[in-house]
Amino acid sequence: DAGVIQSPRHEVTEMGQEVTLRCKPISGHDYLFWYRQTMMRGLELLIYFNNNVPIDDSGMPEDRFSAKMPNASFSTLKIQPSEPRDSAVYFCASSFTSRHEQYFGPGTRLTVT
Amino acid sequence: GENVEQHPSTLSVQEGDSAVIKCTYSDSASNYFPWYKQELGKGPQLIIDIRSNVGEKKDQRIAVTLNKTAKHFSLHITETQPEDSAVYFCAAFTNAGKSTFGDGTTLTVKP
Numbered sequence: 001d002a003g004v005i006q007s008p009r010h011e012v013t014e015m016g017q018e019v020t021l022r023c024k025p026i027s028g029h030d031y032l033f034w035y036r037q038t039m040m041r042g043l044e045l046l047i048y049f050n051n052n053v054p055i056d057d058s059g060m061p062e063d064r065f066s067a068k069m070p071n072a073s074f075s076t077l078k079i080q081p082s083e084p085r086d087s088a089v090y091f092c093a094s095s096f097t098s099r100h101e102q103y104f105g106p107g108t109r110l111t112v113t
Numbered sequence: 114g115e116n117v118e119q120h121p122s123t124l125s126v127q128e129g130d131s132a133v134i135k136c137t138y139s140d141s142a143s144n145y146f147p148w149y150k151q152e153l154g155k156g157p158q159l160i161i162d163i164r165s166n167v168g169e170k171k172d173q174r175i176a177v178t179l180n181k182t183a184k185h186f187s188l189h190i191t192e193t194q195p196e197d198s199a200v201y202f203c204a205a206f207t208n209a210g211k212s213t214f215g216d217g218t219t220l221t222v223k224p
Contacts, residue, residue: 004156031210042215042217043157043214043217044214045211045212045214048210050210055209056209056210091156091157095210098207098208099164099208099210101147101159101162102147103159104149104156104157104158105156106156107156
């Protein structure tokens, strides 16, 4: 398996623009997680899905953030409108069950100017 | 909610020495404790994990200990090598899959 795939790897956008980050989990994994990593706040869990259903989105910072998982092999994290403070590395991870290890993707480095 | 504290934030050791990183957690519902290594420009990668029904686990030069009563767990790396230099994160997970990560420890192994 190719592992967790994220795209794009880098995104630079202007404040106010919509940003969509994409993730393809490892085939057969039922759990998908979105994280944000910054120097100030470390690694934060934003939202996670089980069998394509959002289980806990309490980490989503604001209504500007939304995440979807239309099928078992694809998820998106959308920020609309984006702000400079959204600049961070966004990781997607997947796991077989909630009690198995999470495999992280390479991350998307987002810069909002 | 869960709170995970990780110490130290930076650690510098000489090649061949041991390194110890400690974490404490607050939520007694947490029962899975992985340790991740993150190299520059990459995502975190699991190096070892422990579940709440086990007190210690070892994998070659890496070991993890868990004291569930005191709510703390530690990562031990023996015979450190320069390639061990990275940022290490501890985490605490509940059965439902909710995770809380520590703030990370930057380990530098000097040759």
